[in-house]
Amino acid sequence: MALSRFKRIGVGFGASAVLSAIVLGVAHMAIAQTSAKATYTEGMDKVCGECHKALTPKIVDAFSKTSHPVAMRAGSEAGAVAAVFDEDSPLAKESIAYVMLWGPYQVYVDKDMKTLRGKWNVAAKKWETMEVVDATTELIPKHTTGWDPATKKWAEMGVKCESCHGPGSIHKGTAKKLDIVNPKKQTAGKLAMICAQCHAVGASKDGTVRYAKGYKPGDDINSFLVVDKVTKPGTHQEYNEWMTSKHATAGIECNSCHVVHGEGSANHAQLVKPLPDLCLTCHKDVVASAKHPKFKPEETCSACHMPQGMHTFSKPGAAAL
Numbered sequence: 210m211a212l213s214r215f216k217r218i219g220v221g222f223g224a225s226a227v228l229s230a231i232v233l234g235v236a237h238m239a240i241a242q243t244s245a246k247a248t249y250t251e252g253m254d255k256v257c258g259e260c261h262k263a264l265t266p267k268i269v270d271a272f273s274k275t276s277h278p279v280a281m282r283a284g285s286e287a288g289a290v291a292a293v294f295d296e297d298s299p300l301a302k303e304s305i306a307y308v309m310l311w312g313p314y315q316v317y318v319d320k321d322m323k324t325l326r327g328k329w330n331v332a333a334k335k336w337e338t339m340e341v342v343d344a345t346t347e348l349i350p351k352h353t354t355g356w357d358p359a360t361k362k363w364a365e366m367g368v369k370c371e372s373c374h375g376p377g378s379i380h381k382g383t384a385k386k387l388d389i390v391n392p393k394k395q396t397a398g399k400l401a402m403i404c405a406q407c408h409a410v411g412a413s414k415d416g417t418v419r420y421a422k423g424y425k426p427g428d429d430i431n432s433f434l435v436v437d438k439v440t441k442p443g444t445h446q447e448y449n450e451w452m453t454s455k456h457a458t459a460g461i462e463c464n465s466c467h468v469v470h471g472e473g474s475a476n477h478a479q480l481v482k483p484l485p486d487l488c489l490t491c492h493k494d495v496v497a498s499a500k501h502p503k504f505k506p507e508e509t510c511s512a513c514h515m516p517q518g519m520h521t522f523s524k525p526g527a528a529a530l
């Protein structure tokens with residue numbers, strides 16, 4: 210994929226970043242690590258790695274073991290397709306152009322960017338029915354880095370460095386902190402918004418697609434996405450759920466519990482610490498108090514406070530959503 214195309218696209222992205230900087234005013238400018246002129250580039254994660262394998266080796270190594278970089282792969286890549294094929298399979302292996310991780314499934318997309326009729330349940334090792342949809346309105350943008358809605362092209366497959374740190378074309382030359390987004394240096398709420406690009410469900414502002422079209426890390430996602438109200442458990446709506454919780458108002462963002470790279474990221478949910486220690490870091494006194502119900506050691510905090518993985522962190526018995 211030619212670099213020049215992404216340079217061209219960069220003009221559009223840049224303009225929207227400038228606009229949001231004006232709209233958001235001084236507070237945004239003061240911490241601005243967003244580089245308005247920076248662009249997303251094919252192969253950038255290798256470039257980031259060239260310096261950061263030496264500078265921050267743990268970060269690069271740990272990240273490479275998570276599901277983010279392999280969230281989308283070419284069907285032709287050795288070992289990418291987990292499904293087993295026989296005469297009853299809903300599709301032919303040759304029709305798979307791309308493989309997407311989606312919760313417990315592998316979802317398959319053809320060369321015309323439409324989902325194929327069957328998805329593979331990885332743990333249960335069986336086929337299930339999949340709706341045939343245009344994968345460019347939600348699925349692909351959430352599984353690629355630097356998706357461009359105008360050309361329907363991505364800079365990279367999978368969730369690579371620039372997905373969360375913003376385009377790095379300027380930082381790679383200057384190696385300056387101010388030219389790259391450090392999620393934990395953002396103002397309150399902005400780190401979770403970086404994750405919400407893909408871990409929220411909702412419609413773009415213009416209502417045409419199901420993702421935050423035009424958003425870049427560091428922006429206020431509310432200018433790009435109208436989040437759906439949570440009515441039932443679902444996949445990839447952690448942000449919508451978390452927004453309703455006291456954790457959101459108390460500033461306990463995704464990185465209080467998840468580490469996408471570094472120690473701990475090797476476990477499936479990339480938890481900072483295993484349960485119950487993670488929750489007890491902040492809730493030891495409450496759990497030990499007389500008003501908290503007693504529970505068996507094998508019952509995890511999440512069994513009662515995160516039913517079906519929901520990030521609402523409500524008190525059981527409290528009013529439903």
Ligand code: HEC
Pocket residue numbers: 253254256257258259260261264370371374376377378380381382384385386387389390391394
């Ligand atoms: C030419 C080498 C080089 C390349 C390429 C490079 N970086 Fe860096 N990066 C650095 C150096 C050096 C620092 C530390 C700067 C300092 O301490 O002032 C840094 C700092 C950072 C920081 C911390 C910023 C902060 O505010 O603390 C992040 C995040 C980062 N880089 C991400 C990336 C990403 C993502 C890429 C690829 C898009 C990348 N880097 C490519 C050299 C590089």
Ligand code: HEC
Pocket residue numbers: 276277280310311312313350351352353354368372373392400403404405406407408463464467469477478479
């Ligand atoms: C560009 C899209 C994108 C961004 C940005 C993103 N994620 Fe993900 N994330 C994914 C995809 C896709 C998967 C793997 C597919 C799946 O599990 O459904 C995933 C998987 C995960 C998982 C592991 C669960 C699993 O099923 O493998 C965790 C935990 C996670 N992300 C947390 C985060 C956090 C925290 C942030 C923000 C710092 C973040 N993600 C940012 C797309 C993204």
Ligand code: HEC
Pocket residue numbers: 254257258261265268269272277368369370371372373374391392393464469470
């Ligand atoms: C899914 C989102 C996501 C992806 C993808 C990602 N990062 Fe990060 N990165 C983060 C978050 C969140 C933090 C802040 C971690 C924390 O809270 O301590 C971070 C922190 C960092 C830091 C440390 C800054 C500091 O203050 O010490 C560096 C360097 C960095 N990332 C580089 C990279 C590189 C290089 C890649 C690609 C190999 C990458 N990141 C991919 C989310 C991501």
Ligand code: HEC
Pocket residue numbers: 312401404405408447448451456461462463464465466467478480484511515517518520
């Ligand atoms: C207070 C702690 C906490 C916060 C804050 C938090 N999470 Fe989680 N998250 C967890 C725990 C614990 C799990 C594992 C749930 C389980 O064991 O059922 C999890 C699971 C996940 C998963 C994996 C779901 C799966 O497929 O199993 C994703 C993705 C995720 N969280 C994303 C996020 C994002 C994005 C945010 C911020 C909007 C966030 N989380 C905020 C504690 C947290």
Ligand code: HEC
Pocket residue numbers: 455456459461465466487488489490491492510511514515522523524
């Ligand atoms: C980094 C600290 C931190 C961690 C880690 C943390 N919490 Fe919290 N939690 C808070 C804070 C702060 C509040 C808000 C307290 C308040 O407003 O009274 C809160 C509130 C809560 C509430 C009360 C919600 C309500 O409606 O009253 C529950 C339940 C809860 N957390 C469960 C958990 C669980 C389960 C985990 C582990 C998956 C966890 N927390 C991890 C800091 C944390």
Ligand code: HEC
Pocket residue numbers: 485488489492495496500501502503504508509510511512513514524525526
């Ligand atoms: C068997 C179910 C169950 C388990 C397991 C459980 N809790 Fe609770 N928790 C509750 C109930 C019920 C309440 C509401 C108590 C009340 O009415 O105040 C509660 C309340 C809370 C609160 C809110 C207290 C307040 O008044 O603001 C926190 C925080 C909390 N639990 C944390 C945890 C943590 C951390 C763990 C794991 C170590 C855990 N809980 C395990 C059922 C459970």
